[in-house]
Structure formats: structure tokens, C-alpha cells
Amino acid sequence: MELQPFYRDTWVEVNLDHIAYHVQSLKQILPEDVKIFAVVKANGYGHGDVQVARTAIHAGANFLAVATLDEAVALRHKGITVPVLVLGATRPQDAPLAAKLNLTLTVFQLEWLVQANEMLNNEKRLRVHLKIDTGMGRIGVKTAQEINEIEAYINGHQAFYLEGTFTHFAQADSLDKSYYDQQLSDFKRLLESFRQLPEIIHCSNSAASLRFPEGHFNAVRFGISMYGLSPSLEIEQELPFPLKEALSLKTRLTHVKLIHKGEKVGYGSTYEASGDEWIGTLPIGYADGWIRKLQGQEVLVEGHRTPIVGRVCMDQTTIKLPTSLPVGTEVTLIGSQGSELISVNEIAQKLETINYEVTCMVSNRVPRVYIQGGKIVEVSNGLIS
Ligand SMILES: *Cc1c(COP(=O)(O)O)cnc(C)c1O
Numbered sequence: 001m002e003l004q005p006f007y008r009d010t011w012v013e014v015n016l017d018h019i020a021y022h023v024q025s026l027k028q029i030l031p032e033d034v035k036i037f038a039v040v041k042a043n044g045y046g047h048g049d050v051q052v053a054r055t056a057i058h059a060g061a062n063f064l065a066v067a068t069l070d071e072a073v074a075l076r077h078k079g080i081t082v083p084v085l086v087l088g089a090t091r092p093q094d095a096p097l098a099a100k101l102n103l104t105l106t107v108f109q110l111e112w113l114v115q116a117n118e119m120l121n122n123e124k125r126l127r128v129h130l131k132i133d134t135g136m137g138r139i140g141v142k143t144a145q146e147i148n149e150i151e152a153y154i155n156g157h158q159a160f161y162l163e164g165t166f167t168h169f170a171q172a173d174s175l176d177k178s179y180y181d182q183q184l185s186d187f188k189r190l191l192e193s194f195r196q197l198p199e200i201i202h203c204s205n206s207a208a209s210l211r212f213p214e215g216h217f218n219a220v221r222f223g224i225s226m227y228g229l230s231p232s233l234e235i236e237q238e239l240p241f242p243l244k245e246a247l248s249l250k251t252r253l254t255h256v257k258l259i260h261k262g263e264k265v266g267y268g269s270t271y272e273a274s275g276d277e278w279i280g281t282l283p284i285g286y287a288d289g290w291i292r293k294l295q296g297q298e299v300l301v302e303g304h305r306t307p308i309v310g311r312v313c314m315d316q317t318t319i320k321l322p323t324s325l326p327v328g329t330e331v332t333l334i335g336s337q338g339s340e341l342i343s344v345n346e347i348a349q350k351l352e353t354i355n356y357e358v359t360c361m362v363s364n365r366v367p368r369v370y371i372q373g374g375k376i377v378e379v380s381n382g383l384i385s
Contacts, residue, residue: 004381006367009252009328010284013335014047016055016372018246022226023059025241029213030220036060037085037202039223040075041067046289046359047227047247048368048380050078056226057082065221069094072103085129085164087221089139092116099126104163106131108140110149113160120159128154129164129200132190134183136170144193151194164200164219165191172207173232180208184216207231210239229344229355245344247359248335249290249366252328253301255281256321265318266310270295278321282331285315289361290333297350301331303338334358 026036038056040049053064053075063083066072072084085104092115098105099120104127107113120126130150133140141147154160167187171179187203202219204212209220210231228245230236259279265271273279280301284290292312298305299319310318319331334342344355351358364382371377 003376003379004367004385006379006381006384008283008367009254010282010288010366011250012046012362012366012368013248013250014051014368014370015244015246015248016051016370016377018228018244019047019052019055019226020059021244022228023056023061023222026209026213026220026222026225027060029240030209031214033218034213035062035200035219037063037065037219037221038226039065039087039221041065041071041087041223042360043071043364045224045227045356046362048370049075050080051368051370051378051380052226053080053082061222063219069098069103069105073097073101076101076103083127093119095120095126099124099159102127104129106139106166107150108133108146110146110153113150113153113157117157117159122158125161126159127161127163129166130162130198132165132167132187134167134186134190135179136168136183138168140167144190147190147193148195151196155195162198164198164202165194166202166221169203169205169208172205172211173235175234175238180212205231207235211235213240224356227359229359232354233345245335247344247362249284249333249362250335251282251284251331251333253280253325253331254283254316254327256325256327258324264310267313268311271310271318278324279309280319280321280325280329280331282317282319282333283315284317284333284366285313287314287363288366289363290317291351291361293351294347297347298342299331299333300335300337300340300342301325301329303340305340305342 038061040053043049044052065085065087067088069086069090072086090105092112095116107128108131131140133142154162200219201217204220206225228243259273261275263273297308309320344358347358348355367381369379
């Protein structure tokens with residue numbers, strides 16, 4: 001058990017049992033031969049890369065996926081030895097590091113392979129997955145000819161091993177299936193142009209793996225819903241098992257005071273008391289990812305909702321209290337308290353964004369406390385470690 005210290009009354013709680021539950025539940029609905037990539041990019045969507053990775057692997061995930069090589073290197077430095085796929089583009093000059101650390105890279109340009117080949121020393125083969133763009137429009141090859149050229153080049157060069165191929169859906173979280181169907185059929189058509197199909201073929205993100213678990217090749221990439229969040233609001237009712245949010249964001253009152261009619265609060269003095277009011281100060285602000293647009297958002301104190309008043313500052317936020325409460329009283333910004341819940345989706349709606357962005361936004365300055373079996377099993381402080 002690793003308990004890194006932290007010295008502030010603001011923290012994220014991550015329920016690792018919820019992460020494990022989603023991996024296990026997905027495994028139950030997938031055909032037996034379908035493997036799971038646990039997607040832990042962006043510090044595990046803000047939950048903590050290595051803690052989520054370990055939990056997911058223990059619960060039955062087979063591989064990990066991240067967006068950048070740095071994220072993959074970080075996992076190796078933290079002792080993760082399972083295969084890690086870098087989903088985004090990597091520079092050719094960084095290919096030798098990937099090979100050395102046994103990391104798998106995504107490739108989609110012949111020129112990239114030629115350049116990387118010059119730098120690889122052939123001692124350790126670089127595992128690659130060929131990305132096919134079927135309509136996402138970011139990275140990936142689009143034609144049978146490109147697939148043939150890249151496959152032939154890889155087969156002719158010892159430095160590489162073509163282990164997998166994949167595509168990514170742009171609308172698997174939409175109730176209208178037509179764009180998804182089109183991408184899937186284009187992917188199937190392009191797979192026919194391989195002389196020999198790679199071993200791992202994958203296309204499904206959370207939305208596709210939960211909604212269409214039957215049949216799509218032999219691996220899925222499970223991201224947002226591993227964290228207990230629906231890929232979109234419109235498909236939430238359609239999901240095959242209930243999701244349980246893993247992340248809560250908590251803080252404690254640092255100061256409580258009575259203000260009188262006409263007294264003002266915060267930068268720009270945007271809030272003015274209309275009578276005697278109790279104001280509480282919270283040690284969290286936009287530098288923690290609790291951004292200014294959250295002015296007016298409710299928080300939970302003593303099991304009740306109460307609003308943020310005045311501007312959110314870099315490091316502090318002020319709330320209206322129903323009554324005088326002691327300094328140190330716990331305040332929940334995301335999560336449940338008593339019978340009340342402020343979900344990640346509620347914050348996303350307030351910010352006119354998606355739940356993905358909300359958990360990613362909680363900054364490195366906020367320590368993460370990991371809960372398993374109702375107990376704290378690990379504490380991680382991104383600042384002091
Ligand atoms: C982020 C990402 C995923 C995971 O998507 P979720 O919607 O979070 O499940 C899968 N594949 C690729 C290529 C990604 O970039």
C-alpha cells in the first residue's frame with residue numbers, strides 16, 4: 001500500500017471496485033475470444049493511469065491503450081509490463097524507445113516506416129498496429145493500396161511486426177446507427193485487402209462494445225464506461241448493465257462567516273448579500289480544474305444542495321451556506337452525499353460539454369485517494385511523489 005501524503009483539504013476519490021465491476025461486466029457480455037484494451041490515456045481520464053491499469057488488468061482486461069508515447073513510457077516506469085498500445089501518432093525518431101520498452105505503436109504512413117526503419121537497430125522488433133480511417137478523419141490509411149504497400153513493407157523489414165489493425169467510430173454513441181454501419185462495412189471491406197490478417201483486429205470503443213458486443217473481431221477498446229460514464233446521454237438507457245461513476249471530488253470548508261445585506265463576495269463583486277447570509281470558503285479553484293464557468297453550480301453540504309456564489313478564483317471558491325457550519329465540514333462537488341447526487345453529467349451539462357472532459361479536467365494539483373473494499377488502499381499526489 002502506497003500512501004503519498006498531501007497537505008490540502010481537496011481531493012478526488014476513485015472507487016476502484018467500480019472500475020473492476022465495469023471490466024467484469026463487459027467481459028460477461030463479450031464473446032469469449034474477444035480481448036479488452038483498457039484505455040487509460042489522459043491519466044486514466046483523470047482517475048490515475050497506473051491505478052486504473054492495475055485494477056482493469058486484475059479484473060480481466062488484457063492490454064492497455066494510451067494516446068501518446070509519453071503516457072506509455074510513464075506506465076512502464078510505474079512497473080506495468082502488459083502490452084500497451086499507443087493510439088495516436090508517434091514521431092519516427094521515437095520508435096527505438098518504443099521497441100526497447102516493448103510498446104506497440106500505431107502506424108499509417110509508409111514514409112514513417114521508412115524513417116523509423118533507419119533508426120531501429122533490428123535487435124528488438126517494433127510491434128505495430130495499422131490504423132485505418134473509415135470516417136473519423138483524423139489518422140489512418142484510407143485505401144486498399146495503402147494497406148498493401150504498408151503490409152508489404154513491414155513484411156519485408158525485420159524491424160517491424162504487424163500485430164494488429166484497427167479503426168475508430170465517430171458515431172457509435174448516436175442512436176442513429178447509419179454512420180456506424182457505414183464505417184463498419186468499410187472496415188470489413190478494407191480488411192479483405194490484407195494478404196494476411198493481423199492477429200488483433202479491433203474497432204469498438206465503449207459505445208460500440210456495450211451496444212454491439214456480438215461479433216466485431218477480437219478485441220475492444222474500453223474507455224469512458226470503464227469509469228462508469230455513458231459515452232452519450234442518448235444511449236444511457238440502452239446500456240446492458242448499470243454504470244457506477246468511479247470519481248468523486250471533495251473538499252472541506254476552510255472559512256465560514258456571516259455577511260450582511262449589501263456586502264459583496266469575490267472578484268468583480270458579482271455577488272451581493274440580500275440579507276444576513278452565511279458564506280463558506282472552499283480551497284479549490286480553476287487551477288484545480290474547477291473552472292470559472294461553474295459559478296452558480298450547486299455543491300453538497302450536509303446532504304443538501306447549496307450554490308456557488310461569486311466568481312470561482314484560481315485557488316478558492318465561495319458558497320452560500322444554509323446555516324453556520326464548522327470549518328472542516330466536508331463538501332462534495334462531484335459525487336453523492338446522503339441521498340443527493342451531483343453526477344459528472346450534471347457538471348458536463350452546466351459546462352455545455354461531455355462527461356469525458358469533466359474528469360480529464362481535474363488537474364494534477366488535486367491528490368487522488370483510491371478506495372477498494374470500502375477502505376483507502378492508495379493515495380497519489382501528483383505534486384509531491
Ligand atoms: C479514446 C479512444 C478510445 C476510447 O473511447 P471511449 O469512448 O472512451 O470508450 C478508443 N479508441 C481510440 C482510438 C481512442 O482515441
